[in-house]
Amino acid sequence: MSIDEQARQMANDPPAYFDHSARLAHQMPRDEIEAMQFSALRQRFDSLRNRVAVLKAAADEQGIDELASLADGARLLFPHTVYKSYPVSLLERNRFDQMTKWLSRLTTADLSAAEVSHCDGIDSWLEALEQSTGLSVTHSSGTSGTMTFLPRTSDGYRIMSDVFGMTSRDFNELDDGGDARNEPWHTFYLGFKGGRSHAGRAAGWARDNFAQSDEYFCTLYDVDMSSDVMFMAARVRRAEARGELSQLEVSPSLKARQAEFEATQRNAARALDRIFDQLVSLKGERVYVGGMNGALTELAERGLGMGHSNLFGDNCVVQCGGGNKGGKLPDNWEELCLEFTGASRIGQYYGMTEVTMITSKCSEGHYHVPPWVITYVLDPETGKLADQEGVQAGRAGFFDLVPQSHWGGFATGDEITADWRPCPCGRTTVHLHPTIQRFSEKQGGDDKITCAAADDAHAAAIDFLVQA
């Protein structure tokens, strides 16, 4: 098989190419990885250069018609702001025809036939896009106040879920056990059952890879997280910070759903009791817990208070995050959760809405970037590319080779230290040092995967809705 063909196969479906083993992926010799990456990068550029309007404009302006090296990809990284460059008033005024027009410049998908005129919110807009174009948009949590919309395809999610499975098994050393991929786990996801946000979709990954069926799957919220509620939570937070709360308007369609959202909050409180009983009854069983660390801490405090500790021992995977709930989380929440469950660690991941990557810390505390993602480090001030060798600190840029209908090159808002030297853990891939922070916030450490204290956001948005 030619290198171009191998690169194509890897980029189009990394889990299949690496036989669903993250270990295999991270053991490829570096020069081989880079040759494959360069080939895949060129293939993506050749295919998308004139089909994604924003890419075409950027390439035209710089006069780029071919990419001559791996480093060349850095010339065409979209700033992270591109996927949220729409006027926010379009969302506030339900101008989803215009939103669709905006999105159409970022994808090869033909959105001209999208029927969105009836849409009265983000939920219904994204639903309509899925129905009429097959485009399956994912969005960020909006912690920055504005939502990023990424025009993925449904295949992209299948791959993302598989990547999550590979990474989780590798990190938790389950690949050697043999049955981790075949036998279902009792799976508890302390969050929403689903949704179109990156975080909402994470519940599905836990279900697919661990529970494998609804029978073994339990979530804190029995519904999907509404994108409209997330957006409103983001707007409320932002308006508060800007002294503009009095100018914030609630759309009638959202107000009409108030009772539904309040019921969701009430049901979650009851679900926590139910989950607690189930966890205690599953003592010694094989259990997976994901979702929000705040809810897990509540369970742990309750359990430890009743004398329940080390419930599952080694038969347990805990992957929770989500921040410190505005300081309400005890400093020793990790210890409490470990003592309660018996897990030896709590999975910490780095990833983002825009990149097909969920990377966990190796034994050395490094986040390894998989071969289907090219790592760039840019000068935070000038945007100049650092050499792709040694240790480099600066703004993270990634080229995600997986997407076939949108451009995978992306300059993040994250400050990273990337390390091209061999890692003592034995993996061959580029790795990131654990201190990662957003330039805009400089308060890193937050797990961006389960990011966004989604339950807090929901509660805050409902509070506002009730008063509005």
Next chain:
Amino acid sequence: MSGIVAPAVIRGEVITDNLVSFGGRGGEMEFLSPDPDTIADRLPLRNPAEMRSLYTLTIDEIIDYLVELGGALDLSGNAHMQEALERSYAATDLTPPILRWQYSLIQQYFSREMIRGFIDVPIGIPYVEGWQKVALADGRTASIRAMGARCLHITAGNSPMTALISLARNALTRSDAIIKSPSNDPFTALAVARTMIDMAPDHPVTKHFSVAYWKGGSVGFEEKLYQPKNIEKIIAWGGFASVKHVTRYIQPGLELISLDPKRSATIIGKDTFADEVTMRDAALRTATDIGASNQTGCSSARVVLVESGTDDAGIALLRRFGEMVYEAIMGLPGHLSTKPKNFDAELRADIEGLRSTPDFYDVIGGKDDEGAIIISKLDDVVDFYPSLSGRVANFVPIDSILDAMRFVNSYTQTVGIYPEALKLQLRDELPLFGAQRIVTLGYAMTANPALPQDAIEPMRRMVKWIVDESCPTEECPPLWAMHTPEPA
């Protein structure tokens, strides 16, 4: 320990003991200052009776002192100020020509007429000079006097003038001032204090002026100092976090006078587009409000609301006006505006994002971090408008002038308006939404400290209003002689 030293000055004494290192903003410079904990006990005026010395002076003598000080602060003959200017280049966000120009404005601010206005306009000299009698309907007479207080000034570092305004306000109200210098200007207030010591070491005004640096938010130190027994008023300039932080210390007996973080806007009425000459005049004035001091002021224009109309012709007009303003910004004189020293990388990314969205935005300039005009094609501001800086403004089209009110809120300070006649139409309306200062276009960045600021009168808040009531029993029926009302 070697390095740049920023001593503390406590009531005429220069303190250089127990130096510890502080990092300036942006990681650019470090300086050494006395360990705050070692001066915490000496900084406050423990015995309020010592303020008596300020009352041995007439207000004219205080004005004389300040005018003489203004002359002594002249850069050409003042080594302290020269040194402060040189050292400030590394600490400030301003570029050297702008900072140098701001230093040169001190004489103008400290002219006799200006200084007199600082006290006479807001309070009236008679009220600080003695007791002013009023007769009241219930028969009593009262005498009112505005007296000084022990004040802490948390000054802002975006302009060296904030330190000088604080000094003048302090002296003219016969107050005792502690200036907490900001990390982006740790040297100006200090140089002024040292000049005061050289000029008149034993003068009561010199003896009631202290300057120190500590890192804002040093809770242990601040809890010790920010007590009613030490300080009666805190005048806090500055950012959201710093003002919010100070509120934790506020208690009965300790008052906060907050000059909060603010944003400013511009309203351009449709008559601006009557002819080319008028349009160019408005463009130069708008450019000045955006570009002066490189848009570092709270009164700097950032969002420009233009009554151009929102149809295609309106957007074309808006764009043409935006281009004129961009050119005018680039043409501003170097002491007023330059290419910014630092450009916010996140803002740069936000602007780059908009370039990918030509259906909704145009960006004029900005490729070289020199400043830019963002044209909104819909009638809304960019979502990141609070971070507009480095000579970047957002031009927003509106169909009717009253649509401008949508963008005014309690954080809005200055609104520059053109044409002038439009001000009369809007001045009763804008304050309903939060606007605080309405000004002729082009003058947003010139201020006169005699006037209200942030919708309060800081001078009237800084003083203590004392009243002496006289109640002759024959005019004022005494309580003890009042009859119990008969039950009905």
